[in-house]
Amino acid sequence: MPQFLLELFSEEIPARMQDGAARDLARLAREALAQADLGFVDLRAYAGARRLTLVVDGLPAAQPDRREERKGPRVGAPDAAMNGFLRSAGVAREALVERDGVWFAVIDRAGRPTVDILAAIVENLVARFPWPKSMTWGSGTLRWVRPLHSALCVFDRQVVPARIAGVRFGDLSEGHRFLGARRPFRARDFDEYREALAGHFVMLDAQARRQRIVERARDLCAARGLELVEDPGLLDEVAGMVEWPVPLLGDMDPRFLQLPPEVIRTSMRTHQRYFAVREAGSLALAPHFVCVANIETADGGALITAGNARVLAARLDDARFFWDADRKIPLDQRLEALRGVTFHADLGTMHARVGRIEALARAIAPAVGADPALAARAARLAKADLGTGLVGEFPELQGVMGGYYAALQGESAEVAAAVRDHYRPQGPGDAAPAAPVSIAVALADKFDTLAGFFSIDQAPTGSRDPFALRRAALGVIRIILENELRLSVGDIIGRTAFGADAAMAKLAGFFADRLKVLLRDQGRRHDLLDAVFALGDDDLVRLTARIEALGDFLATDDGANLLAGFRRAANILAAEAKKGPLPEGEPARVAEPAEEAALFDALVAVRPRMDAALAAEDFAAAMAALAGLRAPVDAFFDKVLVNADDEVVRAGRLRLLAGVRDEMRKVADFSLVSG
């Protein structure tokens, strides 16, 4: 079956966009082929530094023929209507068929040749490709991520006649810029193409490039008794920057190891895209690095390695200059400078913010087991490193550098750790602080941000979250849950400098939403979250324990049946409530029938067990207590008619059902449980 091969050859595509581009290319092609009624066996897309490639195997030579029936006027309709229909359908009067007094035109459409359809698909795909950022070049109007030069575009070994102004279509491509023949080559199918690329020093497949980088880098390190510090994010990026990856091991002046390892790692990773290296079996960095070149050279990369080592040395020299200069000024002295730093136009200076965080950290401290004086001290110093030279040079090291400078000026270990860790967790892969003083400052920092921005009506909307408030709220939630902190979120919000008003109520709701998102991502059922959140508790540890226990309970036979019983009771109560007010007051025991008496007894027996279990926050025990209602509830609905003719009897039974419903509501709003 015929194959389609497309390569879009451009100037260098940013590495971070390549994976997304390959996915978009595959998706757009799949959608377009489906719309054109063209089936296929296999479809793959590749992305690299200078090319996007699409291969579709097993396409038909043409679209299938299609028969279409179009409804026309009634039999006996005026001539004008008939003629209009014939014209629009493009058929003769003799070709119409009549069914149930209506004319139908039967139109046979021969399938178009696949090659023509592909030309249109490619033109359309290039025109509306969703690059995150695109540009125009020269005098043209076409948009692409960087100038697009040519397209190798063949179907069934024939060039597809697509046309885009400024882009050469054909069966030609190019290999590596500097290795091999450095001349265009011809390819008419994927096997020829891939082979030619390899012969021209281009590895097409990003996964293969990643693998080669890791394997060769590991080997280089092992040969010198070293170990590569693996870094998947960096690997993805580097694999997108090279067509022919050649890892090289370089040396660094060992004196730089006196710098904090974070500084060395950041300089290597962020500025130079080098992998760090450590001594085998040790956590300490070794005075080496691995860079990944895009070329094999006659000198085995000697010049390249030396050049890279020189650049790294220059960067680290500068870092050392700042490291030496920064340590001469105590952090306390840097606080004044924060008066000149605006946090946000409506939320004051960074200096004012430090004052707020300090007060809040002190207030939170007792609840998280921290010394209030230490928490306040750490909060006071937490932002002082923003004025240091190293943080100016490496903004991503905020906090980390503050931690070093705090320790060096003799602050206690708890305070230094809190300064270092108070921004954390900074993403799903980052650990939440666990030491009490760090927790107090981290919570104070995030609550001040959240309450502040909510107070000036800057809550996130849709995909807009310019102040990363979702991440801050999620950070609070993780700190609370992972450390099993018993706090009321609403209480802390009330203690921020922004008071308690409508905006703060909105913030409490925002936390609930973020917690729901987190728990849903962890696989918890959405309806169970709703059922528990309906109780209005803002102790996040208790909330999750309830959800856990509720899920377990509903998975049991008793739970499932009791849920059914709850629904029946709730439905009856709801239906009766429409007729008039439900009877008030506590249920009372009746002698007859036995099932009603048994349910009453069961309810009376369950109540103290429930209350004890809830007081102890033992939600599994609470659910076990509820399980005691299951059999009597089933028997009651089996044998007893709630809507008795006798009004007194009916009212008694309704009170009993309301009692059961209310007892169950102590653990969750079962009416929100679905399924």
Added chain:
Amino acid sequence: MTSAGPLSFQDLILELHRFWSAQGCVILQPYDVEVGAGTLHPATVLRALGPKPWRAAYVQPSRRPSDGRFGENPNRLRSFHQYQVILKPNPPDMQAMYLASLEAVGVDPTLHDIRFVEDDWENPTVGAWGLGWEVWCDGMEISQYTYFQQVGGLDVSPVAGELTYGVERLALYIQGKDSIFDLAFNSPQSPDFMTYGQVYLENERQFSAFEQEAADVVMLKRQFDDMVETVNRLLARSGRQGQALVLPAYDHVLKASHLFNLMDARGSIAVAERQSYIGRIRDLCKQCAEAWVALEDRAA
């Protein structure tokens, strides 16, 4: 090349002049107003706008008061040289031309690792942005390569391609030196051999002290306000042929921009004020850009 061995600092510039001259560029002299980057030369900012083709190359001494290290850091200068090329519209083979220019100055791309690394260039003070790359040679950024999309807040059409070589960086690289001050300024074989340090080290020392310690902040601020007023006044006037006085107005935008950099280096601009200063300069630049385009359209 006149001698064996790597190019001296001045021969590097002469080779680039020869190369880009052969590509049809007019070779201009540095602009005689203090600027922070070669881009700010009116030959780039203004000429990038409007429909007329334009090819130019020049060296621009660029002043960055905040980067001064009193001549004590071997890799940082408060004043350095950018070699600037502007090609409008950018030719389709501009990347190949750039790579050929590297070969012309002695960078062999089969022995070194030359890479185009994503860099979305932006200069908020002139309301300009473009897409392109930093060009790396063995991990060192030696050039910026940008396809201008907007200047002065106006779309650049046709698109102008801009190349900026960091001349000191490139020379460090070609000569294999670790300190800028050790660079050979002219040929080491010359009886009158001079290093970069012999030519410029004293400038670094004195100007770092001026820019970071001695400049009078109150006066700078007053001068800044004067420049802003002057731009507005000049744009409101007409020349003898009826044109707006865009070029002199733009000179005063450059002066304002440099005064802002000086105030910044003196640490006298609070972060809160920063955006407002940048915004004022950008607005002036936008007015100049609009006036320039109006002139160009009138001429076309």
